[in-house]
Amino acid sequence: MNKELKVINQFGYELSTEEFEALKQNHPYIGEKLILDLVNGIGVVAKDLNDTSKSKEKGFSRLTDSLFGNSKKRQNQINKNVIEGLNATSEWLQDHDRHLGRIDGRIKDIANELYNTQDQIIGFYEQFKGIESIVKSLEVFKEVANKRFDEIEERLTKVEAQQHVDREIEKIGTLNLPISVEVFTVLDNLVSREAGLYYMMESNSHNKEEFLTYIKNKIKNKIGSNNLQSLVDYQKLHKELKVIEVTEQKAIAFLGSQYSSFSDDSLYEVSDIVKIVSNSESIESMEKELGEYSHISTFLTVDMLVDEATDELMNV
């Protein structure tokens, strides 16, 4: 069994190998994103006690809804499995075959946060049987995550990062998705590996900006200048998303929701668009929700979408 799927299952999520493989078709790094979301959820659910509104926006109960459906019962199941999940995540992090990626930085931040707010977490998980060893699990998780991240210090070269960009961008037009979603998907893949890692590790702001411009121009060239000024038609996008494979739809909804949850100040326009369009049942509900988000442009050109999506995802 795939190692990532094993971790996911340890958390109590039921996802079949077939389904998982189908998801990985266009989104090879979705497994680790799910894990990230699950560990993030441990803290968020605990904080639920104090702040319900925040959990609605950020909790894994909402994000993973798109993939696993929403069920209180299921959530209880996950809560019961929190230690197994944490331990499996620590093990997975230590796997030497695993590629290092941008995600490790985020996992490290979450591990430290969980460790630092452990009183709240213990308070919440006390109700579940056999929770005594959670302190130990949190400690191990923190240590492993930090160690793993430190290994990233061995820097990537800019050339490797650019090769990654070139490789991924070539996929635009081949994923059988609406063009705006393809851009989003490719950028997600970039963020998750060498390109994302290089960008994260680079401290010189000029070089960072140059790298972003490189990505944006590459994508725009691939799309073709004739298409850049056309507007993103949300209704059409919704219709197109509704006819693709359900698993794929779920994956897109999950990714959109995840990036959207990373934003501190509701500025992630493209992530929110992907989240809303892919999650909405009908065009009416989509339009209603889009109308409520003032940071989402009514007139978004493909050119603006590429710029915005690159800035959003790369700066996560």
Place this chain on the structure above:
Amino acid sequence: MHQENIKQLYIETEKILVELIKQINIYSKNKNSDSRIEQLEAEQIKLKNHDLVIAIVGTMKAGKSTTINAIVGQEILPHRVEAMTTLPTLVTHKKNQTIPTLYFPKINILKKFIDDVKDKLNSAIEIDLKFEILADDIKKNKLQLKGKYEGKENIFKFLKDINELMRLASTIGIYPPYKDFQNTDDFPRIEVEFFYLKNNKELVDSKFTLMDTPGPNEAKHSEYLGKISKKQTEQASAVILAIDYTQISGESSASIKEQVNEALQYIGKDKVYILLNKFDEDRKQSNEKGYEGARDYFGKEFLGDNFTNDKVFPVSSRDAFYANLGLNEIKINSCIDESLPWRKEFGEIIIGRRWQKIINKNDEVKEYCDDAFEDSYFNKPMQMIINNSYENSKLEIIYSGLETMKGISGELNNEFNTEIESLTVKIDTLKKQVVDIKADMELIKNISIDIGKDSDLEMQGIKINIGETLDSKLDDFNKKIKKSFESKIDTIKNDEIEKQNQNLENNHREKWSFFGIDLKQNTLKNKQEESNKEFSKTYDELRKNGKIIFEDEIDKQNFIQSIQKEANEILTKFQEDSYSKIEDNINVFIPKLNKMVKVKLLNIIDEIKKNMGKEVIFKIPEIIFDKLEINQNLEFEAIVKTEDVGKTEYINQNSIWGGIKRTFDFFDNNWGKDEIVSCAKHYEITTKDIIHEISIAMKNVKNRVEREIEQEFNKKVNKPIEEEIHKLTTEIELLHLLKEDILKKRQANEINIEEKISLAEKGKKYLKKINQRLNQVSIEMEKNNE
């Protein structure tokens, strides 16, 4: 533009406003933020309370009120036979409001006005008989007006009372408080559900209002009311001009044409829709020309291609009114009840001769109403007017929102850049920058004074130009008037000589019939020569003195009229020439001024920019001059005074001896007649007097032209340049203060530089996104306009 596109533009503008306010609250909180947020919130309110105002003006008795009543579906405005002297009245569509309710927000001003009228009435002033009852009510405090009225009757009474009140006030020399009514919301407003819009889904997000306002003809008697009305029609989203179709081919045709042209000039053609009302009433015309023929005739022939016939609509507001009235009544009260005062008229107009047999059958009546409404041709223009005005007004609001946001966004951008620069440079450099900018600001102030002086000089030049134009015109006029006089005197002289010769001949023929013909003729000839000499002498004298004497008043009037016509032509020409010369002068001056401003300011601005922050952007003030907006159709009345002089007459003596003397008065020495100075007069007109009067009239015109030009020049040149420079200096001052503040904080170590820079960078990024969206809205607007 498609309504769906407008909706999208509207939504996006609303969203960007929210974002910009959010942006200010997060990243740009400073002492300017409150006023910026206030401006943005005002734009939000405009978007939210979309006011769609359609003004209705009309020529006399063209059915203005009927048109409004037809849209509302009931008689909401009283039928008026006299000119509208009161304020514009608003009628607003309010869903489910069946009982009309009038609101008058400025009632206290009206109460104070009634007190003033009362004081004047109590000072034993004479008043017109027709105002006696009202005057009595005012004196006895019986005229008590309120700020709210419910129900048609109360509303009618209120509107009638204030109309009468304004008329009464004018007759006793009290000026109505028109100046307190400047905004649309100041006027009386009736809220009621419009039957015509009952099921309209497109206007759900708008407040649809009809404005009954005095047209140019009605507002003539009061300059202020005219101004209010003009301002309101200018601000309205569309203007309906109602014209009585039955009058365009009859006796009143010329007068109607004049009124329509005047109205078109007053309102401007762009947003005017002409309703040829009572189309059905002139059967001959409507049958002959048909619907399309009537439109063509009106646009092309009647107005001489002065108006596109696409916006001309023959209608019958009366039929539309009764059709909607009937439908509305059946809807509300389920029948056309016998007690209704309009039942008979409704029946006859909508159903016909057999109305009494049908009027109780609701379904049939509804069908008649539907047919009558269709036949009234009312729907087509209304749809067009509503759609177009909805579109225009929404676009105007969007445009205003975009402009406000662009202005604020530019200011914020400059603030961020100044902040970043001030936080990045070394503290000594910052100190120097603060000092240098201060010095440059002083330079701008001096330049501003210089520009003001140049502008004043230009105005002086323009005045001299007006003077020169006037002098040359006056000279022309003097020459012309002299010629006119001389030619008139010659004509009169010749006429008089001929008349006198004829008289002498008649006289002689009578008296010398018993004697030889030679004698008669010689005597006559001598007498005629003598008389001619005398006449010539008199008229030459008059010619020399520039004087004409008329015995007949009509002759005098005709002559004066011809002189006045000539004077008016010269005055009009003078005015036209003045305006066109001035416009030429201004057209040359403006680019010169812009260049001068640019040359003088560019270097300083560059210096300031260097010190302020490299990405700071300042707009160099620039004047865009379109055209002079002066009412060129002013009426002159050059008055020509006449002197009335007693006239010497000879009347026959009644006695027998008088008769004998007359018989033997062969040589016309007025024997047997008494010389008297009669009450009848003759009239003397002198060139001196005329030239004097005309030069006074010309000087008055010159003063007015100068005054108006000066006002226009101030409005379009001095004030904008002053405002632009003021705006620029204010912005520089504010940024300078920001720099000073940062300097102080840096010197006192009270600032976290990195945190501040990061916040400003984030703010800039956020703002960049907002600007991108603003530009995109502008692009979409342009795309849709193409």
